[in-house]
Amino acid sequence: MSKITELQAIYVMWLREMKRFIRARSRLLASIIQPLFFLTILGFGLNKAIIPGVEGDYMYFLAPGVIAMAIMFSSMFTGVSVLWDKKFGFLQEVLVAPVSRLSIVIGRTLGGATTALIQGLIILIIALSLGVRVSTISQLILTLIMMIIIAFTSVGFGLIIASKMEDLQGFQLIMNMLILPLFFLSSAFFPLDKLTETMPTWIGDIFMINPLFYMVDGIRGSLTGINNHFHPLIDLLVLLIICIAMMSLGSYFFGKSEV
Amino acid sequence: MNDIITTRELTKKFNGLTAVDHISFSVKKGEIFGFLGPNGAGKTTTIKMLTTLLHPTSGTAEIAGFNITKDKEKVRQYIGVVFQEPALDTELTGIENLDFHARMYGIRKEERKERIEKLLQLIDLSEKKDVLVKNYSGGMKRRLEIARGLIHHPHVLFLDEPTLGLDAQTRRVIWDYIKEMNHKENTTIFLTTHYMDEADYLCDRVGMIDHGQILVIDTINNLKNSVGNDIITLSCSDMHRLSRELEKKTWIKNIKQHNTFLTLGVEKGEEKIPAIVEIAQTLKIRIKSINVRKPTLDDVFLHYTGRSIREQEPENPLKQIAKIRYRKQ
Ligand SMILES: Nc1ncnc2c1ncn2[C@@H]1O[C@H](COP(=O)(O)OP(=O)(O)OP(=O)(O)O)[C@@H](O)[C@H]1O
Numbered sequence: 001m002s003k004i005t006e007l008q009a010i011y012v013m014w015l016r017e018m019k020r021f022i023r024a025r026s027r028l029l030a031s032i033i034q035p036l037f038f039l040t041i042l043g044f045g046l047n048k049a050i051i052p053g054v055e056g057d058y059m060y061f062l063a064p065g066v067i068a069m070a071i072m073f074s075s076m077f078t079g080v081s082v083l084w085d086k087k088f089g090f091l092q093e094v095l096v097a098p099v100s101r102l103s104i105v106i107g108r109t110l111g112g113a114t115t116a117l118i119q120g121l122i123i124l125i126i127a128l129s130l131g132v133r134v135s136t137i138s139q140l141i142l143t144l145i146m147m148i149i150i151a152f153t154s155v156g157f158g159l160i161i162a163s164k165m166e167d168l169q170g171f172q173l174i175m176n177m178l179i180l181p182l183f184f185l186s187s188a189f190f191p192l193d194k195l196t197e198t199m200p201t202w203i204g205d206i207f208m209i210n211p212l213f214y215m216v217d218g219i220r221g222s223l224t225g226i227n228n229h230f231h232p233l234i235d236l237l238v239l240l241i242i243c244i245a246m247m248s249l250g251s252y253f254f255g256k257s258e259v
Numbered sequence: 260m261n262d263i264i265t266t267r268e269l270t271k272k273f274n275g276l277t278a279v280d281h282i283s284f285s286v287k288k289g290e291i292f293g294f295l296g297p298n299g300a301g302k303t304t305t306i307k308m309l310t311t312l313l314h315p316t317s318g319t320a321e322i323a324g325f326n327i328t329k330d331k332e333k334v335r336q337y338i339g340v341v342f343q344e345p346a347l348d349t350e351l352t353g354i355e356n357l358d359f360h361a362r363m364y365g366i367r368k369e370e371r372k373e374r375i376e377k378l379l380q381l382i383d384l385s386e387k388k389d390v391l392v393k394n395y396s397g398g399m400k401r402r403l404e405i406a407r408g409l410i411h412h413p414h415v416l417f418l419d420e421p422t423l424g425l426d427a428q429t430r431r432v433i434w435d436y437i438k439e440m441n442h443k444e445n446t447t448i449f450l451t452t453h454y455m456d457e458a459d460y461l462c463d464r465v466g467m468i469d470h471g472q473i474l475v476i477d478t479i480n481n482l483k484n485s486v487g488n489d490i491i492t493l494s495c496s497d498m499h500r501l502s503r504e505l506e507k508k509t510w511i512k513n514i515k516q517h518n519t520f521l522t523l524g525v526e527k528g529e530e531k532i533p534a535i536v537e538i539a540q541t542l543k544i545r546i547k548s549i550n551v552r553k554p555t556l557d558d559v560f561l562h563y564t565g566r567s568i569r570e571q572e573p574e575n576p577l578k579q580i581a582k583i584r585y586r587k588q
């Protein structure tokens with residue numbers, strides 16, 4: 001079909017996500033309140049605590065992790081929500097349209113990324129109002145780019161799960177058994193790379209293969225510029241590669257899925 | 260080329276279970292073709308293969324000249340589908356669902372508006388168009404889905420059990436829409452149903468399907484005539500002996516023995532009843548009940564499978580006989 005049709009399909013998939021997002025106020029509220037708790041309770045509670053390896057205020061250390069988490073969970077949810085469409089039959093309506101599967105994936109991903117970004121930005125603003133400082137505009141732009149890449153990666157990951165799983169129990173299992181441990185091992189709450197005295201070294205090394213580490217480290221490096229392990233551009237490169245891999249796999253599996 | 264759908268040995272297996280078993284048939288341009296069969300016969304599976312959502316295990320099919328496995332996107336351009344299970348986004352309004360569909364099919368703005376307005380009027384939902392679909396009734400949802408399937412002027416519209424679970428009045432309304440669509444837009448319609456009356460009212464030709472296989476395909480009239488112009492249903496004290504005697508008569512087109520009754524296909528049924536009663540009397544067989552009626556599609560199904568499509572259907576002779584008996588006691 002023509003390019004215009006494909007573009008229109010991308011647009012309308014995006015539009016649908018937006019409409020649903022705006023209507024599901026409770027979901028929006030929940031997705032903001034949870035990170036807010038992390039920021040205020042953990043952030044203020046431990047702000048002046050001395051945590052080995054953390055330089056400066058704990059709030060500075062914590063905010064990037066919470067932002068990454070908010071974006072990641074929200075976009076993953078969008079990807080996985082294909083399962084709902086499957087359950088409620090709407091996926092059939094989408095799949096039977098004369099539109100390439102790629103356009104459907106792109107539209108949905110853009111929709112998920114947009115909603116996740118909105119949530120991420122709200123958390124960012126809250127973090128700024130709680131005292132986190134950004135020194136330059138280019139830092140802020142780099143942070144935004146990281147946020148976008150994290151969103152795309154997570155939607156892609158969600159799509160893979162949705163295409164391979166039959167129901168939501170599988171998703172819950174993956175969240176609890178894989179994502180949460182990876183998140184705790186991502187240096188979001190405490191610096192893994194500098195904890196060699198208190199922890200076995202292999203835990204310190206595991207961050208190297210944890211994609212979530214690069215997400216948190218990337219935002220940390222670009223937003224606050226302290227406590228980061230790698231230069232933010234190195235994180236960016238790694239994240240880009242992971243993003244492309246997740247998106248390709250996600251589209252591939254989604255393209256092959258039957259209903 | 261007059262056939263808009265042709266299938267060759269189309270087959271689908273789900274780990275070990277053959278849901279659709281080497282079926283071959285064709286549907287002519289502009290006709291209303293029905294697949295009639297009981298639960299689990301393989302109707303939905305056939306539709307899902309024809310609409311490119313399921314990949315056939317073997318065999319193939321063409322729609323408007325395009326192969327359902329090789330030219331999926333082409334096929335999708337030419338078809339509209341109303342699935343058995345609702346496939347609406349309930350978090351969107353009625354008009355948003357239609358708009359979503361129209362955009363997915365690349366319809367331009369002016370045409371989109373005009374077409375949606377027109378269809379909303381046709382299905383009588385103009386006033387409810389801005390209500391979220393989750394607040395629609397079952398009949399409203401079904402009407403909306405049928406309208407949606409038509410927005411993009413499909414050449415073939417697939418309807419999987421279009422009136423399942425709806426009340427008699429709504430079914431009528433939907434039937435009339437379907438006829439009108441077929442008539443006005445010259446849309447070829449492929450529908451599945453397990454309602455006899457639905458197939459009877461709507462279809463030009465019917466394929467009967469059971470256990471994934473096609474039993475017979477023909478026009479409604481031919482199917483009914485094949486079991487006789489009239490059907491006599493009777494129960495008696497010795498069915499076996501009576502049926503052996505009746506088999507000798509040339510004026511009986513066919514005879515079938517079921518659990519508790521016999522069915523005979525004949526012409527001018529009223530005039531044959533006395534003859535049958537007489538034969539029974541000479542054999543000293545007591546007739547418990549007898550009636551004559553026009554054949555239904557269920558008789559055809561009964562003829563080919565030995566069982567009724569749905570036991571709870573009112574046309575079911577078993578029940579009729581039960582009623583007659585009850586009255587006599
Ligand atoms: N995805 C699937 N996996 C395994 N078996 C399936 C699947 N889909 C259908 N079947 C089986 O295939 C057979 C045919 O199912 P199908 O849905 O095509 O029947 P149907 O004629 O549409 O019945 P109904 O009138 O109940 O809708 C059934 O035995 C069903 O259990």
Ligand SMILES: [Mg+2]
Nearest residue numbers: 302303304343
């Ligand atoms: Mg079915």
